[in-house]
Amino acid sequence: MSETTLNGRGLALVPRTDAKQTMKDYKSDQEVRWCPGCGDYAILAAVQSFVPELGLRRENMVFVSGIGCSSRFPYYMNTYGFHSIHGRAPAIATGLAASRPDLSVWVITGDGDALSIGGNHLIHALRRNINLNILLFNNRIYGLTKGQYSPTSEVGKITKSTPMGSLDKPFNPISLAVGAEASFVARTIDSDRKHLQSVLREAATHRGTSLVEIYQNCNIYNDNAFEQLKDPELRDDITLRLEHGQPIVSASKAVRRTPGGGLEVVDRASVPESEILVHDAHHPDPSVAFALSRLDEPAFEHVPIGVFRSVERPSYDQLMSEQLEQAQAGGRGDLHKLLHGGDTWRIG
Amino acid sequence: MTKQVQQLDRVIIRFAGDSGDGMQLTGDRFTAETAEFGNDLSTLPNFPAEIRAPAGTLPGVSSFQLHFADHDILTPGDAPNVLVAMNPAALKANLGDLPKGADIIVNTDEFTKRNLAKVGYAASPLDDDSLAEWRVHAVPLTSLTVGALDGFDMSKKDAERAKNMFALGLLSWLYHRPTEATIQFLETKFAKKPVIAKANIAAFQAGWNYGETTESFSVSYEVKPAKLEPGVYRNISGNQALAYGLVAGSVQSGLPLFLGSYPITPASDILHELSRHKNFGVRTFQAEDEIAGVGAALGAAFGGALGVTTTSGPGVVLKGETVGLAVTTELPLILVDVQRAGPSTGMPTKTEQADLLMAMFGRNGESPVPIVAAATPSDCFHAAIEATRIAVTYRTPVILLSDGYLANGSEPWRIPEVSALPVITPGFAAAPNGDDGETFHPFKRDPQTLARPWAVPGTAGLEHRIGGIEKADVTGNISYDPGNHDTMVRLRQSKIDGIDVPDLEVDDPDGDARVLVLGWGSTYGPIAAAARRVRRAGGKVAQAHLRHLNPLPKNTGEVLKSYDKVLLPEINLGQLALLLRGRFLVDVISYNRVRGLPFKAEELAGVIQDVIDSE
Numbered sequence: 001m002s003e004t005t006l007n008g009r010g011l012a013l014v015p016r017t018d019a020k021q022t023m024k025d026y027k028s029d030q031e032v033r034w035c036p037g038c039g040d041y042a043i044l045a046a047v048q049s050f051v052p053e054l055g056l057r058r059e060n061m062v063f064v065s066g067i068g069c070s071s072r073f074p075y076y077m078n079t080y081g082f083h084s085i086h087g088r089a090p091a092i093a094t095g096l097a098a099s100r101p102d103l104s105v106w107v108i109t110g111d112g113d114a115l116s117i118g119g120n121h122l123i124h125a126l127r128r129n130i131n132l133n134i135l136l137f138n139n140r141i142y143g144l145t146k147g148q149y150s151p152t153s154e155v156g157k158i159t160k161s162t163p164m165g166s167l168d169k170p171f172n173p174i175s176l177a178v179g180a181e182a183s184f185v186a187r188t189i190d191s192d193r194k195h196l197q198s199v200l201r202e203a204a205t206h207r208g209t210s211l212v213e214i215y216q217n218c219n220i221y222n223d224n225a226f227e228q229l230k231d232p233e234l235r236d237d238i239t240l241r242l243e244h245g246q247p248i249v250s251a252s253k254a255v256r257r258t259p260g261g262g263l264e265v266v267d268r269a270s271v272p273e274s275e276i277l278v279h280d281a282h283h284p285d286p287s288v289a290f291a292l293s294r295l296d297e298p299a300f301e302h303v304p305i306g307v308f309r310s311v312e313r314p315s316y317d318q319l320m321s322e323q324l325e326q327a328q329a330g331g332r333g334d335l336h337k338l339l340h341g342g343d344t345w346r347i348g
Numbered sequence: 349m350t351k352q353v354q355q356l357d358r359v360i361i362r363f364a365g366d367s368g369d370g371m372q373l374t375g376d377r378f379t380a381e382t383a384e385f386g387n388d389l390s391t392l393p394n395f396p397a398e399i400r401a402p403a404g405t406l407p408g409v410s411s412f413q414l415h416f417a418d419h420d421i422l423t424p425g426d427a428p429n430v431l432v433a434m435n436p437a438a439l440k441a442n443l444g445d446l447p448k449g450a451d452i453i454v455n456t457d458e459f460t461k462r463n464l465a466k467v468g469y470a471a472s473p474l475d476d477d478s479l480a481e482w483r484v485h486a487v488p489l490t491s492l493t494v495g496a497l498d499g500f501d502m503s504k505k506d507a508e509r510a511k512n513m514f515a516l517g518l519l520s521w522l523y524h525r526p527t528e529a530t531i532q533f534l535e536t537k538f539a540k541k542p543v544i545a546k547a548n549i550a551a552f553q554a555g556w557n558y559g560e561t562t563e564s565f566s567v568s569y570e571v572k573p574a575k576l577e578p579g580v581y582r583n584i585s586g587n588q589a590l591a592y593g594l595v596a597g598s599v600q601s602g603l604p605l606f607l608g609s610y611p612i613t614p615a616s617d618i619l620h621e622l623s624r625h626k627n628f629g630v631r632t633f634q635a636e637d638e639i640a641g642v643g644a645a646l647g648a649a650f651g652g653a654l655g656v657t658t659t660s661g662p663g664v665v666l667k668g669e670t671v672g673l674a675v676t677t678e679l680p681l682i683l684v685d686v687q688r689a690g691p692s693t694g695m696p697t698k699t700e701q702a703d704l705l706m707a708m709f710g711r712n713g714e715s716p717v718p719i720v721a722a723a724t725p726s727d728c729f730h731a732a733i734e735a736t737r738i739a740v741t742y743r744t745p746v747i748l749l750s751d752g753y754l755a756n757g758s759e760p761w762r763i764p765e766v767s768a769l770p771v772i773t774p775g776f777a778a779a780p781n782g783d784d785g786e787t788f789h790p791f792k793r794d795p796q797t798l799a800r801p802w803a804v805p806g807t808a809g810l811e812h813r814i815g816g817i818e819k820a821d822v823t824g825n826i827s828y829d830p831g832n833h834d835t836m837v838r839l840r841q842s843k844i845d846g847i848d849v850p851d852l853e854v855d856d857p858d859g860d861a862r863v864l865v866l867g868w869g870s871t872y873g874p875i876a877a878a879a880r881r882v883r884r885a886g887g888k889v890a891q892a893h894l895r896h897l898n899p900l901p902k903n904t905g906e907v908l909k910s911y912d913k914v915l916l917p918e919i920n921l922g923q924l925a926l927l928l929r930g931r932f933l934v935d936v937i938s939y940n941r942v943r944g945l946p947f948k949a950e951e952l953a954g955v956i957q958d959v960i961d962s963e
Contacts, residue, residue, distance in 0.1 A: 062805050074813050092650070095643065098648070121639075324626050324629060332629070343384060344582045347579060
């Protein structure tokens with residue numbers, strides 16, 4: 001296997017089946033126990049109805065999660081699943097994916113799990129580029145511990161642990177992932193099943209680590225956090241659709257380069273079509289993707305949605321397998337020879 | 349001039365110098381020559397954690413002690429017969445360990461005013477009578493080396509760097525060591541720098557010739573080869589043996605080895621060694637931190653690999669939560685703890701046995717983990733295979749305890765036949781195990797071992813979910829049922845308690861000793877050597893050594909209770925003693941020293957004799 005044959009083929013080594021699969025095949029027998037109205041239900045249904053189209057053998061699919069509301073997800077998928085410990089899912093999935101290239105490995109995590117306690121594992125997974133799909137459910141709050149602010153909560157968030165407002169600046173998960181030079185970075189939203197599934201499709205077929213931020217509503221502790229993006233009156237103006245090769249626009253706004261080399265959002269009618277930035281998700285330089293990730297400041301006036309970056313570079317598991325093949329080119333190791341290596345002497 | 353040759357039955361040499369003087373390399377080469385010659389041997393490297401402490405200072409002293417003999421020996425020796433001191437700091441730091449009458453070979457070139465002042469010598473000890481009780485051989489090692497390399501295309505500074513090879517040559521002459529392998533070693537090591545290779549070889553030979561001709565050394569010594577058990581031998585350090593044991597565990601179980609590890613002293617050499625054996629299908633993953641190292645190993649284990657993580661005490665602390673996850677998900681995992689002096693950073697290059705209670709109890713909840721402890725450097729090989737057997741057979745994390753003394757120390761090892769190694773059967777689940785013939789119950793246990801089925805992704809029909817939340821007995825579904833939790837806590841404990849481990853063997857030559865000296869881990873050598881001394885002097889003492897700390901061998905209580913007194917030396921403040929007192933109500937007598945160094949045989953012999961005398 002060489003890098004050229006696997007690039008763009010995240011599932012190339014995963015065995016396929018001709019048997020027809022439906023959403024029902026991917027539902028486990030466990031009762032789903034999220035709060036009524038939680039955005040997680042929509043994401044679960046979107047994933048369960050999407051995965052059959054991949055045509056993979058169900059037993060070669062694994063969902064690994066950390067801790068938090070979203071991390072219950074694997075229990076509801078009728079695949080192999082591992083509900084692990086807080087923040088560590090990327091590390092556990094790394095060992096699994098690195099040693100089993102025949103598996104399609106998905107990490108389910110949340111904003112606290114991935115960006116707070118597990119931040120270190122996330123950035124290293126992204127830089128290593130192991131063949132994983134990381135779905136980061138971002139609801140900008142701690143749900144399972146009952147409502148403390150999270151590392152993506154806006155400054156000044158009033159919660160149980162911050163009665164006078166939170167003080168620390170939040171992470172922008174897309175900026176963080178692009179900064180870690182992730183090879184695939186995307187954002188989607190729980191309420192838009194079609195868009196969510198189109199992003200999952202691209203993530204699954206990308207060879208390497210795919211990070212998908214999913215805006216997810218917590219209707220108990222942070223309801224309507226993404227309401228502007230769902231409101232039929234506002235959403236088409238706010239949402240900047242990222243589609244490779246297409247101009248980056250919403251219904252009323254457009255993105256163009258500033259003379260200083262940055263990006264700005266302007267009234268769409270005020271600029272000629274030729275000045276609107278055309279999205280290039282495959283550009284090797286991450287700086288435009290990073291600039292795009294900053295456009296949602298100040299909060300949610302305009303929000304890019306879609307694949308920010310999708311570039312090809314060798315995945316860690318693939319390079320590791322190649323080193324093993326190279327080391328075994330002259331034959332597999334012989335234990336007797338290993339033990340007798342170096343200086344030996346005989347007595348008797 | 350014909351020189352006198354004197355026969356000795358054993359010698360203890362300590363090479364000491366600045367950390368940049370190459371003392372570890374010098375010691376390693378002398379060890380290799382000694383192993384080739386056929387002596388039994390044991391080594392003790394002792395070096396600072398700083399890579400290069402300020403030159404010429406006491407904290408910068410690095411040493412390597414080697415004990416070799418014409419009979420089987422158990423320790424690197426208590427006190428050196430010969431000290432090679434490359435500078436005043438090395439002399440000052442080691443003189444206290446030297447018995448009167450021992451030989452001191454000093455590099456006089458380094459005894460300058462400045463170097464003497466650095467370590468607080470007002471006047472050179474070579475010039476007054478402060479060393480009168482030792483046999484001092486004053487050798488200008490540096491200038492002799494530079495002289496020998498006159499004509500080589502190299503700077504004076506580079507020439508000086510070969511002085512350790514001059515010293516090695518001199519010592520090789522003094523003890524009749526074979527030299528060919530060292531010359532070959534230098535040729536290979538400096539293959540890309542032929543001038544340096546030639547210079548080192550020239551310095552080595554000059555050292556030998558100096559011994560032959562100088563009048564400072566009128567006698568040379570011969571230590572005959574030891575009569576060891578027949579077989580093929582090699583010299584091996586604990587870390588190397590442990591790495592080989594893990595490879596053997598992988599081969600013998602047919603499971604691909606996956607190592608997730610983060611560099612830490614004194615465990616890193618296991619990572620280095622395993623990363624060289626990819627031809628065995630070994631995957632080594634240098635993780636971003638200790639937690640990711642064990643996490644990746646556990647993830648690989650879920651996928652059907654032999655998951656291993658290697659670390660030292662501070663790393664074990666960080667890995668605790670993941671080990672707990674392995675306990676509750678009942679997946680095989682090996683955690684190697686090469687113990688070092690703590691707490692916190694402690695003394696990273698110094699040895700200790702103070703992680704036992706952390707290994708036993710250092711996790712939240714009732715979280716039993718089997719513990720295996722290696723006794724000698726070469727025993728690390730067999731201990732690693734045993735850890736593999738337990739982990740795979742019982743689907744459990746296992747903690748394998750080594751320590752800094754075993755890790756870096758070395759001894760000759762009779763290489764075992766591969767055919768004599770145990771075969772380990774993973775027995776992956778392949779079909780549903782429910783009564784209906786269709787359902788898979790991931791926590792339906794083997795009635796004999798209480799192990800659960802290990803069903804790896806890729807196996808059709810056995811898709812299942814596991815995790816850290818309490819699981820219902822048999823089905824493995826999430827359960828908060830009080831009775832079920834009590835059942836599961838007890839089942840996990842029973843599984844570990846029921847692990848099949850060999851009985852504790854007692855060595856009591858006469859069979860009528862009333863005092864038992866018990867140990868675990870790296871104290872084996874010093875305790876056994878001490879017991880021999882006591883017996884030679886007419887004392888009666890029985891000796892037993894625990895390899896399995898959890899579960900303990902079934903006959904442990906019976907053995908302890910059959911002696912009037914049980915003495916337990918540990919390099920901690922009595923951790924195993926606490927366990928044995930709690931478990932068996934036996935009034936164990938503890939002997940504890942926590943100095944970062946192994947026990948000395950003489951010291952322990954005295955302690956054993958005192959206990960016998962107090963009978």
